[in-house]
Amino acid sequence: MKKIAVIGYGVIGKRVADAIHLQNDMKLTGVCDVISDWRIQNAVRKEYNIYAATEDAADKMKAEGISVKGNIQELLKKVDLVVDCTPKNIAAQNIKMYKEIGIKFIVQGGEKHETTGHSFSAENNYKSAIKLNATRVVSCNTTSILRTLTALKRANLLDYARGTLLRRATDPWESHLGGIMNTMVPEKDIPSHQGPDAQSVDPDLDVITTAVKVPETLSHMHYWNVKLKKQVTKEEVLNVFKTTSRIKLIRYDQGLVSNNTIKEMFLDMGRPWGDMYEVALWEDMLKVVGDELFYAYVVDNQAIVIPETIDAIRALTGIEMDGAKSIAKTNESLGIH
Template identity: 85%
Template sequence: MKKIAVVGYGVIGKRVADAINVQEDMNLFGVCDVISDWRIQTAVKKGYTIFAATSEAKEKMGSVGIQAAGLFQDLLNKVDLVVDCTPKNIAAGNVETYKKQGLKFIVQGGEKHETTGHSFSAENNYESAIDLDATRVVSCNTTSILRTLTALKRANLLDYARGTLLRRATDPWESHLGGIMNTMVPERDIPSHQGPDAQSVDPDLDVITSAVKVPETLSHMHYWNVKLKKKATKEEVLDAFKTSSRIKLIHYDQGLVSNNTIKEMYLDMGRPWGDMYEVALWEDMLKVVGDELFYAYVVDNQAIVIPETIDAIRALTGIERDGHTSIAKTNKSLGIN
């Protein structure tokens, strides 16, 4: 099995590590960070092998009883691929190290497309990532855009799309540190960066996005107006969305009227952290008027990219060359129906 390292054990990194750990065809060799607090201590309790990003970090870990197996470079010398989940100002420096060592790596959506020259979304371009040296798993919002629009494109329904994003202010665990209160902050530029980002995966998409930062932390919400290639029925559109195993159709009239009620449902389902790997799209809100489609959905900013990252590992390492097979394996391991 390929040996995989996770560098950066934060919001995304800890989820990626757990997801790798339940795969049957890859091995979580170790996780690396500078922290020595409750976050990395949880990794120790899970039995993960810990590496320190620096000598100073290793010393701090030792002072709280964490025996690091080595330093950052020691980890790189022993693995086949690195998933870098560090903040972008740190990741940029790490990328140069990976390249010099000839080590395959994956970065997250906070990095620019040019960092790797390839951006990844499993249902859209898995095959193009096979055996590459590096890729970038696009951001949470961009992942949701690609899943929904790709489903419409597969059904030959998509002409162009215009979307408005209501973006969470900060990650839930950092709510005490920042974010916005009692206001909304529109992004100045139209399109917002998510539309062009989706085009880095699929240049043929005619998509424009605008975004507003809102004072909540649970998730993002999207509203979409899509021009269809032809007049269609609601059933035809729903059938297109159902071709994606990572779009979950939900019902407003069943009490799922907000992002917090959706989150509660996933907690009740027993998902770790209540994570929603799927796009939660309201079936009974969706409306088709002639050749125009209107729909809305919720995006879990902490979870949606996790299955994509697992599929990206398989593509880059070549351990699975068929995208559909990889998606099915990942879905099964993470409980995605």
């Protein structure tokens, strides 16, 4: 049983903490943050051990009746690995502390590849992460790109890929703070950052992405045009996508016509927060024309990296040397079938 700490109890952190709690080969030792509001109070209700990132945060937590077990340094000395889920660029500051203590750590996709020197996607490069001191679980969009293109690459079908991303404006719980309304904002750089990010995991991928920020918050949507190495049927492509458990084939003709209907389906399935850990890919929209493949899918920006993070914990700590076995364990615990 490896002891794990979660630093940052926000959108990703709370989900990672819950997922760790479900595993039988790792233990959530504690969560650490600076907040004292309803978010960390929900962690108290779940009986997680609470640690404060700063003295000021500890004082505020105690004023709210929260039992504080200690500070961040005390938490880090108790664990084998830390998952940093703090907002973008904060993890880069925390890394100095992790290195000084000599603890393994995982950061999220908002950080640069150079912060760890290794970027992770479970089905792509689990083996290369085994017993490393650190890795970065790539972003939600990059995770989806790697899952779909790696499946095609394994089947020796992928020549090159060109994708357009429709990116959510902000996280749902923060939509009152900003975002965009009645407009769309294209990223001025081509490729957008997701293509090069995917190449940080697999340098051999010939992939170019473009991205547009759109006024909605539930998810991202991708459209892909893939040049195949040979002509195949639609059924053969679908069978390739079925080789990965983390792509869920959905059908437009079953009423799953939009990201909100897909979200409703996962809520009805009983997933916490209606989370979709899989890439939801429309099988009846997918089309093969000669040696070109066209498809579209939806990405749950709040959930898709959660199973990857659990697998990254196993790889770095060495509690599971077989990537396929780790993926199967994680899938079972999260209800991915």
